[in-house]
Amino acid sequence: MKNFGLRTGLLLPALVGISLMAGAQATTTQKATANNAAAEPWKKIPIPPLHDFKPPQPKKIVLENGLTIFLQEDHELPFVDGSILIKGGSRDEPAAKVGLVSLYGQTWRTSGTSTISGDALDEQLAQKAARLETSGGSATTSVRWSSLKEDFDGVFASTLDLLQHPAFKADKLALAKRQMEAGIARRNDDASDIASREAVELAYGPENPYGRHTEYATVEAVSLGDLTAWHDRTVVPNGMIVSLEGDFDSAKMEAKLRAAFSSMRRGADIPALDDRFPAPKPGVYFVDKTDVDQSNVILVGLGTDRRNPDYYALSVMNEIFSGGFGSRVFQTVRTKLGLAYGVSGSFGASYDHPGLFMVDAATKSASTVAAARAMLDEIGRLKTVPPTATELKNAKDQVLNSFIFHYDSPDKTLAEQVTLALYGYPSDFLEKYKTGIEKVTAEDVTRVANKYIDASKLAIVVVGNGKEFTSPLSGLGMVKNVDITIPPPPAGARAIQQ
């Protein structure tokens, strides 16, 4: 079952673990190949064919008003979980009001409805150990709920009440703003947070809907009226996908949902995303942080999206480059050089906009430049050192042999179909992906590496303690000191220290 709602955050620093981030070097892999197979006893262990397994597919229903429903029965436990995704998210909010959708997502549920306050609703649900939460994401907002099946009708009624009669309240908006402003005030405390934020902003650009971030001024600019307007604009059936999973009878559930949603009237579609994504300006972007002994280094550029016919070859390249313990980056930066614990990388692919090509590592101050070099070298080697037959096989095996984990539970197959429907992908995309991966050749990988990878076009973000560096960052390129001073709240705005 999906886990959502409020969580207890625990602080357990004493805990340590191997973090499986990225990861090899072609030569080392070749060494394994050179090894005599007779001395590899694990290869003699029989691997019987996997049982025939047909994952249950959800039932899809599209209402006349455009609302899409997915139903996935799962009778193992007596729960029903539901989700409504609503098109339109933070990427569609005005630049002067960044934070609007997030504030909307929090305030919607905490405010309650015209007949019950959010606080009373909290109490009512807690007594049933049920959950009902709203939230704002980048492409959608959402309502999600979960309860024992005998409580479904009551919780679903509250869900509909929230959808139809929300009562955005000033005190709850103020509370959401306070929390968001606490985050702004603290955003420079942690070096890895600074590095990720700067990398994303550099890659997409500070004005881009994916690159910008909240400021006191943009948060303060959001009014109750903005929340109501957002709700009225986006909560329309043609922008909604309703999905349910759990212990119910699909025919009866379909009838309930039709009764609940059929009368909703269509609204305007969310306009298509502005698809201009200029690449970042190459260079070294440095943030000096005096209280750390480790540098966060991120190399960043633009990735691709999954509609790209090269997506499959890029996925295999990605595995070879950074897909696990055996991957080139992990093998070099962590295993061979011992330069980092956390090292990862990915040529990211989103559904409807370019993902990020990102390689990152956290290394002791003294080895900052060495680690960045090692990462750049590995990126360069993607083009100069074609994958060996072993690397290619390993990468594909890794993707294909773990493929079952895309659909080993009913909630995963449901989530997959919801995502595909949201972005307008064919419902058999996962199968296409599998076939696509199977067909990738070493030549394909080299071709896409040459087409998409250029180390000299990446931005290099370094957040670290400059006085501890042993070689100058300028060895990596032109250095720009990034000012991360947090712009103060606008004059005359509501005092944040209330």
Added chain:
Amino acid sequence: MFETLYSRFDRISRIDARVPATRLNRLAAGWMLGVLLAAAPLAGRAQDLASFEKRTTVEVLPNGLTLIVCNRPEAPVFSYFTMVDAGSADDPQGASGLAHMFEHMAFKGTKEIGTTNYPAEKVALAKVEVAYTAYDAEFRKRVGQDAKKLTDLKKVFDDAVAAAEEFVVPNAFPQIAEQNGAEGLNASTAEDSTQYFWSMPSNRLELWAYMESTRIGEPVEREFYKERDVVQEERRMRIDSAPIGRLVEQLLATAYVAHPYGRSGVGWESEISQVSATEADAFHKKYYVPANIVIAVVGDVSAATTMPVLEKYFSKIPAGPKPEAMTTIEPAQMAEKSVVIKEATQPFYLEGYHRPDYRDPDDAVYDAITDIFSNGRTARLYRSLVRDQRIAAQAQGFSGFPGDKYPGLFAFYAVPLPGHTADEVETAIHKELDRLKTEDVSDDELQKFRTRSKVDRLRGLDDNAGLAQEMAEYQTRFGDWRAMFREQAKDDAVTKADIRRVANKIFVASNRTTGRIEFTAPAADPAAKQTGAAQ
């Protein structure tokens, strides 16, 4: 955005999700006794003890290793969880971080995996240890250290390391697992235990049994000294370069005077930088004996066909005596203690009170207090500090910190809003604790705790990985995985009087250690500009 901050806690708590030591607050699996089933009928086929007993087989091998196999044939996959009943708390004196170091080494392979020629590699590794011992002896000399000799010995050591590396197939072990479809491959070291886990397609069960049994039974300390560098980076990341990491390490070191819970789990820098492969080997010999290990396998596995495969591989691990129990018990705290870190970081507050270990009859009472103080928007700390007083962005309490096999802490923390201080949130938390001591909690609060613990336990029962973890934990902690189905009875038995009694017993000043970060702008340092404009 606030999410940035929140996600940091969330990230930490997700790591925690792998830690058996913390009691099963939210991710819990387990169900109620039959009696209670009648009181609150939640019909379903996969959720009660009887259903699990039919599908679950336990076997203790002649060497002492405990195996649990639970059949859940929803999809042709399985998850396993290996739990070694030894963790950072068992690090030898002077070698903090060793349990964790060993956990990293468990990914370095075996006599067959990760080597091109084990007999030759073994000889080379022995030379590395001889060279390291000589270097280390000179390095640690307090008087009369010879710089030239040290340099020479370092060279001998470096050369020995390079010679041994010739035989290494780097990362072969995890690579074989990944090529065979391993998902969620990882391990973690807690104060109380060390755990290894992944999921795989079910046709790889025998391959997994071969891999797991050999890496647990006959690990090879290859590439040890390079991995030591990696672990030091992990320390820098989690502790040295993270404001809250620094505070927590100091708070624990202050709260404990005798018990190893006061030592850094990842290791003090001086110790983790000097630990040797010989020490790791000794740790393995002492603690990785079969009698100290429980392995649970859950998924598309039937005991009839699976047990023989597991027996074949895991029986090969040589038996050894279960390590003796720890003698140290943290003495009663005599006076309130505090840690104040003044730096250019936004304020933060954390406090802890010593509590008994998980076997204590009041264990469920602590869970009730956690629920009432922290669970969701109806929780007391949220309502009081976040919603009503408007002084914190987040405030919670939780138990079992940094572990609960031995007496750990009941901790509270709050994230002050801009313009508010650690002192203010401290006062507000103490006011809530005083209320807990002087007034009964409400019927509603107690009922919510019972209902949520019951329903949340149930929610966990449809997940192979989660079930494997729960079963291994309960088998380790109580000697019987069925204990997870008995937890609810304990929760249901908690009374208002219990809560007041326990609160009066432990939430007292002399049992408290507080930790706070106070924002202090660094004078005349340009970095001040970068650390926040809110003050």
